[in-house]
Each structure stands twice: as C-alpha cells, then as structure tokens.
Amino acid sequence: MKFLRQFIHSPMGVIGAAMLLVVVLVAIFAPFLAPYDPYERVEASPEDILAPPDRDHLLGRDDAGKDVLSLLIYGARVSLIVGFTASFMSMLIGTTVGLVAGYYGGRIGNLLMRLADFLMVIPDLPLMLVIIAVWGRGLWKIILVIGILGWTYTARLVRSQVLSIRERQFVLRARALGASDARIILRHIFPQVLPLIIAEAVLDISVAILAESSLAFLGLGDPTLVSWGMMLNFAFERAISRQAWWFLLPPGFAIVWVSLSLVLIGNTLDQIVNPRLRTHHLFDARRMVALVTGEPPQRGVELPG
C-alpha cells in the first residue's frame, strides 16, 4: 500500500501514531495500570489533602486525598470516548450533508449549506457552554453537543470535492451505463473522498477532545466521571495557591500529549492526500539551477544583495 508506505516514511506521522497508541493502551488497561481506584471513596485525613508525591503516590494526591496518577490514567478514557464518538458523529453528518449537497445540489443542498454557514458563524465554546449549562452535565450530552456542532467544515470539504468528481469521465460513464444515484455516490464518489475525510476526522478528534476539556475546565464536565479537564478545574480552583504542581501539570500535559499526537497524524495524512501541496516553483527553481550549473543545491532561496 502506497498510502501506508508514505505514512511510515514521515517521522511526524510515526511519532504521532506512537503517542496515540500509548494513550489508547493506557485507556484500555486503566484498571490494571492504575495503582488505586479513583471511583472509590477515600477517607482522607487533613495531611492527605494535596499531599506531595511519595513512594505510594507517585504524582501525589488531589484535593480530596485521591491518587493523582490513578485519576490521570482513568481520565484518558473520557477524553478518548468523547473525542472518537463526537468526531464520528460529526463525520457522519458532515459527509452525508456534503455528499447530498454536492451531488444533488438544488434547494435541499443549498438549504443544508446555509445551515452549515449559520453554524460556522456561531461561536462554538459559548454555544456549548450555554447548552450544557441549561441542559445539564452528562457524558452523552457533552458528546452530542460537540458532535452535532462539529460537522460544518467536513460538509464543505466533501461538497467541494464531490462537485468536481461528479463531472469526471468515470462518473459520467457510470451514469451513461445506467448506474443509480446511490450506486454512483457509494461506489464511485465516496471512495474518492474517503482519504480526505479520514485526515479531517483525525484532526477533528483533537478538536473534540480540546472542546471537552475546555468545557470541563469551565466547570461543565460530567460530575460522575474523572476527566483531565475537570482535574484542571479542581486544581485551578483549589491547588494553585498551594503550589500543588503535581495536581496541576499532569492533566494539562496529558491533554497536550493526546491532542498533539492527533494533530501530527492528521497533518501527515493531510499532506499525503492533498497532492497540490507538493509543487512549489521557488523551491523547484532552486533545484533546477542546481541541475543546470552542477552546483549543489543551497539551503533556502537567498535574497539578492
């Protein structure tokens, strides 16, 4: 597979994939990895509150006397569940809307794209904030809100691709042979758009994870679950004045770790599937000069004078 080979040859993509794999494994095997059960009630004595790291608690304890490392390990679950599910929802809606709007166009297509335009100009975080604040805090509510609001960019991307693919020879030929619309969309157009959708989906997972952690940090996380954003909310409200960095920094770096891994993968995929990014005349001209004159290519293009 050419696609896979290109990916493996990109250091960014490989590093990102390895980083993501670590988080996925931690989330799956959380009960075996975590030294304590973060959902168990802890009888904490005053000196346990925000106790600094020691041999039994490698990352110290939080404001309720719980083991921070265990909280951190279990927190991976919420981030990944929200990220993957919400992104999957967004992709499903966005792809369907994009295919319909691009292939059929017409009044429905137009209406759907206007709806996308509308959602695009409403500020995301404030909108999620008011909906969750009124609707109530819960894992599935958060996933639904992030997923339903996140499809607009995908819809635009898919639609613009479909608009050009629709007029290509092989599609026209299939239509002339009497293929139905559904068959043309599913067998001929969708496979062409799929690589772009996958690249977009990976980036969208990181967007969803960041959205969930922002909501949780602002006090709107699911109160029954351990999540990194909520750890930061508690740490920021209660631990920052006591310099309890062991409670404050790990969840933040965990969010950076997982979202960076996805951004690295997504960016690599994007570069592979978007061939237009590969030509560059200033860059090529330099190579050409080197070929003609026989001199080794220089780094960068020198400014005259």
Add this chain to the structure above:
Amino acid sequence: MERGNYILRKTAFAVVTLLAVIVFNFFLFRVLPGDPVKLIIHSPRMTREAQERIRVQFGLDKPVWVDTDRLRQGDILGALDTQFTAYVVNLFRGNLGISFTTRQDVARLLAERVWRTVVLLLGGEAVAILLGMALGLIAAWRRGTRLDAAILLWGLFSWALPTFFLGIILLILARGHLPVGGMATPGLRPQDGLSYWLDVAKHLILPTITMAIVYTGEYILIMRSGVMEVLAEDYILTAKAKGLSTFRVLRDHALKNAMLPMVTVIALTFGYTVGGAIQVETVFSWPGIGRLMYEAVQKRDYPVLQGSFLLLAVSVILANFLADLLYSVLDPRVRAE
C-alpha cells in the same frame, strides 16, 4: 450591479442569522428544563409584587410561540401576542433581564464589561495575526528547511495546546514578576490617572500573550499552506522568469494573494478566539464577558448566561459580515461571482 447583489446577499444572511440566534436563545432558555423565568418566579426570596411584575414583563400568562386559537379565528396580530413577542420587544428595549445572584440589570452588567473583553481580543488578535503571517510566509518560502520544520512544529504544537492550560503555565511562571489576576491592583482607581492605566496595561500583558501564542499557531498554519498554494501557481513561475527578485515575488505576488484566505479565516476563527477569551479571562480573573460567563455557570445565573451568549454571538456574526464586505473590496472576483 453584481457587487450590490453580493452585499445584498451577505446582508440578508447576516439578518437571518441574527434572527435565528434570537429565536434559539429564547427557546434554549425557555423550553429546556430549568426555565430561568419560572425558577426566579418560584424563588422564595421574591416578593409577590416582584413575581407579578416579572410575570407581566415576560408575558408568562400568554402562549409561548403562537396563539393558535386566535390564529384560527383569523386574528393574526392577536395570535402574535405571546411570550416570544414579549421577549423580542424586551430585547430591543435593551432589557435582558436581571441577574439571579447580584440582582443587577444584565444589559448594564454587559455594557460595563464588554470593552474589557474587546481590548483583550484586539490586542491578542493583532499580535497573533502579524506574527502568524510573518512566520507562515517565512516557513512556506523556506519550505523543507529546518527553519520551516521548526515553525511548522510550533504551529502544530500551539494548535494542540489548550488555551486555559497555557494560561495556567504562564501564570505559574510569571507569578512574582507580573500581575497574574484581576484588572488593576486593589486600591488604584481610574481617578488616579496614568498610574492606574499603566497598572491595567501590566495586568493585560499575560492574558494578551496567552491569546497571542495560541492563535499565532493557527495563523502560521493557514498562512503557510496559503502561500505554498500561491507559490505553486504558474504566475509565480512567470514572475520568476521575468527576473523579479525573490523578495518582490514574495511581497507582491505571494503575500497579496495569500492575504485573501487570511481575511476569511480570521473572521471565521473569530468565534474560536472569543471562546479562547473566555478561558483566558477565567484563568487571569480578567473581569470581562468571559469571566462573567464562567461565574454565571458556577452559580447557574441563567439571565447573565443568556445575555452574554447573545452579545458574543451577535458580535461574531457582525464581524463575519464586515469581513465579507472587506473581502468584496479586496478581491474583485467576488463581485462577479
């Protein structure tokens, strides 16, 4: 002629969007469980007269949306005598309700705080845009070099960085050197003149830097790919063949053409930037609209939440509308579209 059409279309879209936000705002807070007006009416702290006043003001004895009985009788004006109409009328009178917790007028509360958020947004955006464009241009031009890789990595990294966490890190690092919370040192007042405003400026440094760092990354990535696409165009090869210097190719051709998508992107990401301001204000207790929303969430102060959301949404819609108008000036092709 075409330009008039374009402006007309964009105006119509902005108006429809504004109306939709108003309708949404009404229904979100009125239909979902936890109806704020009902909550305040059932609050034991309210006197009977105050409850009655609110009941009349919000038209709670009337139907929510359309009075179907009167509509059936053909009384169209009468059918519109509903809670929704009362809400819209109140809105245009500048009446956004009263805060649950402080009993302050929400419209006045917002007016008092909005400029603080505007200052933060303008400062952060200005730094981010200038820095992002410069670095993105350099990265695209030196594509494939180590410098490009470093700039690109920074761009990706800052994209993956949650705004609030960067704020917290800067807060920890700068504590003791710079003010890390609030708008001014307690004790100083606007009457103190220059020393007060200098103090405010100092308090703005960390929030602005946080905003700038996070949003620079986004602009770098967009500028870089924009310039790269432009550099792949044939007219760049033509310009090069004409013997133009690299500097002039970059300045006159690449920069100008890559500016167009930047305008759209700045406007489209303005919504994200506003979301970032909420986080930054929360971390640094900067008393703007964002901090207000954070406190309103903690206290479930729905009228304040509703008013803040409306203000932010309207601002972003208007900003996008202005960007569309600007775009038609910058790009003559839009007019012919």
